[in-house]
Amino acid sequence: MSVRDFGYSVSDQRAVDLDRKMPDELERVYLQEPSLRNCIACGNCAALCSAGSFTGFQFYRLNVLVSRGLLSELAKKAEACMLCGKCQMACPRGVNIRHGIMLMAQL
Ligand code: SF4
Numbered sequence: 101m102s103v104r105d106f107g108y109s110v111s112d113q114r115a116v117d118l119d120r121k122m123p124d125e126l127e128r129v130y131l132q133e134p135s136l137r138n139c140i141a142c143g144n145c146a147a148l149c150s151a152g153s154f155t156g157f158q159f160y161r162l163n164v165l166v167s168r169g170l171l172s173e174l175a176k177k178a179e180a181c182m183l184c185g186k187c188q189m190a191c192p193r194g195v196n197i198r199h200g201i202m203l204m205a206q207l
């Protein structure tokens with residue numbers, strides 16, 4: 101039987117498995133900076149991010165990857181941050197963003 105090409109494909113499953121154990125490296129990031137768990141992904145930090153203007157860097161997206169246990173290229177992405185601290189002043193949840201980014205950049 102021949103396989104037909106309908107011009108589209110099935111996407112990878114993106115459901116979050118809450119029972120899956122998070123990699124130890126990422127668990128340590130949350131242990132060292134617990135405020136990262138307070139992020140509600142409102143996007144305030146990304147709206148005024150100095151690095152975001154040049155590189156498309158968005159901290160909260162990085163944090164979502166961490167919370168899903170995804171480690172791929174995390175450190176490389178985190179290195180885009182200039183550590184200016186503007187995001188810190190706009191965060192309604194008091195997330196210590198710079199410390200979180202520094203921890204992620206060391207992974
Ligand atoms: S401003 Fe704070 S709460 Fe909002 S997305 Fe950024 S880190 Fe998360």
Ligand code: SF4
Binds near residue numbers: 145149181183185197
């Ligand atoms: S500290 Fe980093 S994430 Fe925060 S506004 Fe500055 S460049 Fe963006």
